[in-house]
Amino acid sequence: MSPSHPLRIPQFRNLWLGQAISQFGDAVYYAIFMFMVAKVTGSIAAVGYVGAIETLPFLLFSPYAGVLADRIDRRRIMLLSDVVCGLLLAGFALYIAFEPKPAFWLIASVAFTLSTVRSFFIPAKNAAIPRLVPSSSLLEANAFSQMTQSFMLMGGVALAAGVSAVLYAIAPGEFFVGTFALNAISFLGSAYFIAKLPPIAPEGEIADRHPLKEIVAGGKYAIGRPELLVLMGLQALLMLCISPFFPIYVAANESWFGGKPNTLLLFEFAFMFGHILGSLWVGKSSSKWPGRAYIVGSFFVGLTVAGLAFSQHIALFILFNFAAGLAVPWASIPVMTYLQLTVPDEYRGRVNSMLNMITMGVHPVGLSLAGRMIAAIGLVWAFLVMGAGMGVAALLGLFSRAFRSLQMPSSAVSTPGDGVTEESLPVLDESPLPAQG
Numbered sequence: 001m002s003p004s005h006p007l008r009i010p011q012f013r014n015l016w017l018g019q020a021i022s023q024f025g026d027a028v029y030y031a032i033f034m035f036m037v038a039k040v041t042g043s044i045a046a047v048g049y050v051g052a053i054e055t056l057p058f059l060l061f062s063p064y065a066g067v068l069a070d071r072i073d074r075r076r077i078m079l080l081s082d083v084v085c086g087l088l089l090a091g092f093a094l095y096i097a098f099e100p101k102p103a104f105w106l107i108a109s110v111a112f113t114l115s116t117v118r119s120f121f122i123p124a125k126n127a128a129i130p131r132l133v134p135s136s137s138l139l140e141a142n143a144f145s146q147m148t149q150s151f152m153l154m155g156g157v158a159l160a161a162g163v164s165a166v167l168y169a170i171a172p173g174e175f176f177v178g179t180f181a182l183n184a185i186s187f188l189g190s191a192y193f194i195a196k197l198p199p200i201a202p203e204g205e206i207a208d209r210h211p212l213k214e215i216v217a218g219g220k221y222a223i224g225r226p227e228l229l230v231l232m233g234l235q236a237l238l239m240l241c242i243s244p245f246f247p248i249y250v251a252a253n254e255s256w257f258g259g260k261p262n263t264l265l266l267f268e269f270a271f272m273f274g275h276i277l278g279s280l281w282v283g284k285s286s287s288k289w290p291g292r293a294y295i296v297g298s299f300f301v302g303l304t305v306a307g308l309a310f311s312q313h314i315a316l317f318i319l320f321n322f323a324a325g326l327a328v329p330w331a332s333i334p335v336m337t338y339l340q341l342t343v344p345d346e347y348r349g350r351v352n353s354m355l356n357m358i359t360m361g362v363h364p365v366g367l368s369l370a371g372r373m374i375a376a377i378g379l380v381w382a383f384l385v386m387g388a389g390m391g392v393a394a395l396l397g398l399f400s401r402a403f404r405s406l407q408m409p410s411s412a413v414s415t416p417g418d419g420v421t422e423e424s425l426p427v428l429d430e431s432p433l434p435a436q437g
Helices: 011-043 044-069 072-098 103-134 133-169 172-194 210-221 226-242 244-257 261-286 289-309 313-343 346-360 363-399
Strands: none
Touching: 011 044, 011 103, 011 133, 011 244, 011 261, 011 346, 044 072, 044 103, 044 210, 044 244, 044 346, 044 363, 072 103, 072 172, 103 313, 103 346, 133 261, 133 313, 133 346, 210 226, 210 261, 210 346, 226 261, 226 289, 226 346, 226 363, 244 261, 289 313, 289 363, 346 363
16 A cells, blocks of 8 residues: 555545445445335336435435535534434334335335435535545545445445345345345444544634525535536436436346346446446546546446447346446546535535535436336337437537536645645554544
8 A cells, every 4th residue: 555545544544434334235225225116016117216216305405415514514414324324224124024015105215315314424525535635645535435335335246146046035025124234234334433533624714694595605606617517517417318227227137137136236246346447547547637537438438328228148238337337437536536626615515515416306307207218119229318318418518618628736735725734644553533422
């Protein structure tokens, strides 16, 4: 490990450990949750509806979540979010232990509540990372975080794929109970390490204004950044094109590959393995042009999604999933790092929440239409339409000079807004910070 690696910073290491544990539980949760919806309801359209319900909180609560992240201790927001998610999933696991086929309204309520809590966690976490590492290590920290996320998800998927078919065939009820209980434990494990972080209060003077005025102030800041407006527009278009993906993915697994959970998890495994390699690649690169990386990466992802239309052989389906995973980090990590380096600390929460709100706000539209797309044009054309739409949306970024000309800040010296300096950071052989109460 190099002397400058982000894991040598105890604060970042604790955040990383917490998220690694939580992401391991998430590995099985999402795929199996949607698989359960399909099995319990017998409807692929229901998978789309639940997915749409999961995204609604990001549209409804993200503006206030961003204000909160710019007003109070971000560590406290993350800690409370993890504890609430852990308790909710533990309760749901206990319920389905006695009622293996929960009502659709209950499934939808759990999905909505979990996403509501996570809509507060995400802007707080993204605003906190630049305060835990120096600017010179931020790209590597973001790449390492995404690589770890995929690695933990891949590990969880590998474990699930190895036992899911057997367990589901023997005891489907216990299979679902174990999945949700595991994710509950992972959230509580994440909370343990987040509790070790120091307070991460926003820098600068905190204005005593109504949250609505704070939201408006954040909006005015975004309007003054043309490249940020372009990014939000591109994200909205790309999400609209890709949002029907998972229900169509599940339908392809049912129609083309026998509908077993282990094949679905195998495809996720291939995507995440590609994502790990792509994240490592980005972390080792200079990534001087984040706008161009976003355009090229998103366009290539669109090509791979379109390629799935001609992949009714399992090996081809795995290959295109791997290729998509390889490209995604180029479309996300450089531009995320650019925003973290150029957005002042007092606006980071609101900018992150605006991106979440705009990109996730269109998600329910595509998800709710997934079943109708399959019925109207079939699986092959559904993949082609999604892939072509993503490719066209990505290329629109070329028409914005402000966006395609984005350059990563060249200075490795932290500015006052960074909240951390190279000299002030602890190294690996120092003891971790004590838990904060």
